[in-house]
Amino acid sequence: NAGVTQTPKFRVLKTGQSMTLLCAQDMNHEYMYWYRQDPGMGLRLIHYSVGEGTTAKGEVPDGYNVSRLKKQNFLLGLESAAPSQTSVYFCASSLMVLQETQYFGPGTRLLVL
């Protein structure tokens, strides 16, 4: 099992450009999450999904959109990137919402110039 994988690992964008971050999990988990981590901050939830075809806003959703067309994939989109979105993005998945084991991907480092 690959667990949770994220694509790409690193990306540089110019302000105003768009991109999509891909998260894939092969554990048949229902719940998937996107977090961002900034220096000196904990992980903050951007959006999450409780199942295929469903998404919901987290703590810091502005500027991002998500889609969960397939159970194994959770996409995070930036329509018009801003320097404030420079961060490390982590995807996670879990079988149940209170399952202690949220499995995290290795992260995507995004730099917006």
Add this chain to the structure above:
Amino acid sequence: DQQVKQNSPSLSVQEGRISILNCDYTNSMFDYFLWYKKYPAEGPTFLISISSIKDKNEDGRFTVFLNKSAKHLSLHIVPSQPGDSAVYFCAAISSGGSNYKLTFGKGTLLTVNP
């Protein structure tokens, strides 16, 4: 307003000694607490958790203590090993309603010196 606080950004201990990482929370609705460990350039990995109905949970070298009245939890690592050097995040969740949100602290960087 931070609901989960890890007031020590860093901690340094000698190999073989005890490491104690602390975490405070303000939201009385939190009833499940977790510790995650993170190495550089990797995603966080789950370490240990505790439900609010317990005051202690032990897993090998790792023990988490919960003091509900003080809204405080701590992670003890005994004995500490150099491989334990990582950032440790405390996280909390409320099992009531439809809150799917894990609230994380800012993390504590633990360095275990050989």
